Amino acid sequence: MMLKKALLWAQKELIDVVERPRLEAEILIAYLLGCRREELILKEIEDIDFEALKALIDRRKNHEPIEYITNKVSFYDFELFIDKGALIPRPESEILVDKALELIKKHDINKVAEIGIGSGALSIAIAMHSNVTINASDISKEALEIAKRNIEKFSLQNKIKLFHCNLDEKLGEYEFLISNPPYIDPSYPLAKNVKDFEPHTALFAPQKGLKILFDILNLIKEKDIKFVVCEMGYDQKKAIAKKAKELQLDGELKFYKDLAGFDRGFVYKKFQ
Numbered sequence: 145m146m147l148k149k150a151l152l153w154a155q156k157e158l159i160d161v162v163e164r165p166r167l168e169a170e171i172l173i174a175y176l177l178g179c180r181r182e183e184l185i186l187k188e189i190e191d192i193d194f195e196a197l198k199a200l201i202d203r204r205k206n207h208e209p210i211e212y213i214t215n216k217v218s219f220y221d222f223e224l225f226i227d228k229g230a231l232i233p234r235p236e237s238e239i240l241v242d243k244a245l246e247l248i249k250k251h252d253i254n255k256v257a258e259i260g261i262g263s264g265a266l267s268i269a270i271a272m273h274s275n276v277t278i279n280a281s282d283i284s285k286e287a288l289e290i291a292k293r294n295i296e297k298f299s300l301q302n303k304i305k306l307f308h309c310n311l312d313e314k315l316g317e318y319e320f321l322i323s324n325p326p327y328i329d330p331s332y333p334l335a336k337n338v339k340d341f342e343p344h345t346a347l348f349a350p351q352k353g354l355k356i357l358f359d360i361l362n363l364i365k366e367k368d369i370k371f372v373v374c375e376m377g378y379d380q381k382k383a384i385a386k387k388a389k390e391l392q393l394d395g396e397l398k399f400y401k402d403l404a405g406f407d408r409g410f411v412y413k414k415f416q
């Protein structure tokens with residue numbers, strides 16, 4: 145099939161399924177041809193393998209995220225490998241990275257820990273833009289494999305070390321903890337593309353999504369952690385503030401919003 149015809153066919157197939165059918169048709173065809181989307185224009189006479197294209201379009205029509213189909217996702221200022229074992233990093237988590245980099249520079253922080261590294265997105269962005277070393281955990285072996293691949297892609301093996309464990313159990317001493325833990329209530333009606341394809345260990349937590357967030361607050365108390373940046377759900381601010389108050393944390397907890405104006409995380413700083 146010729147490129148022009150393939151593009152029109154794919155776009156039409158996706159029209160009722162995705163918001164930007166033309167863009168996604170181009171992405172999938174570029175993926176099939178092993179080129180960048182911008183290079184499609186140079187491929188005027190390329191013959192497209194229709195069966196292979198149909199297989200990709202069928203996956204997308206079944207609501208599989210395009211990032212899992214193409215094994216690529218953009219985050220911060222780079223592109224990561226992604227696959228079904230890890231959550232697709234979300235743009236709102238870039239705010240967490242900015243907050244973390246700000247603190248690292250201001251307080252001359254060297255040792256960072258991440259709970260739940262997933263694809264590696266947060267630790268990689270932070271390691272690329274600062275001089276810290278990071279010990280990162282994940283409870284999922286599949287996620288750790290994906291993080292390892294991404295850390296090697298950017299030659300960050302000297303700066304980020306991976307540990308298969310619960311919370312920070314094997315992470316040793318650190319000054320600064322970052323985390324984007326699973327925080328969704330298991331009964332929340334998630335969209336099919338998320339619920340059917342992304343790992344449930346990355347999405348859901350017991351106690352209405354608050355379990356790991358509370359574990360992190362407990363860690364702040366027990367380990368007297370100096371700095372924390374943590375993402376959370378839009379409706380969890382009250383419960384987190386209440387828990388922090390109960391624990392009588394020896395520091396200041398400030399909430400931040402995402403670009404859509406929803407509560408999205410908190411920054412904790414121990415009183416000096």
Ligand SMILES: C[S@@+](CC[C@H](N)C(=O)[O-])C[C@H]1O[C@@H](n2cnc3c(N)ncnc32)[C@H](O)[C@@H]1O
Binds near residue numbers: 237284326345346
């Ligand atoms: C929301 S995802 C975040 C992934 C990545 N940091 C990001 O922002 O894209 C949460 C991650 O935490 C991991 N996780 C869940 N429970 C955990 C636990 N008790 N200890 C360590 N990691 C855990 C999941 O496997 C998943 O990779």
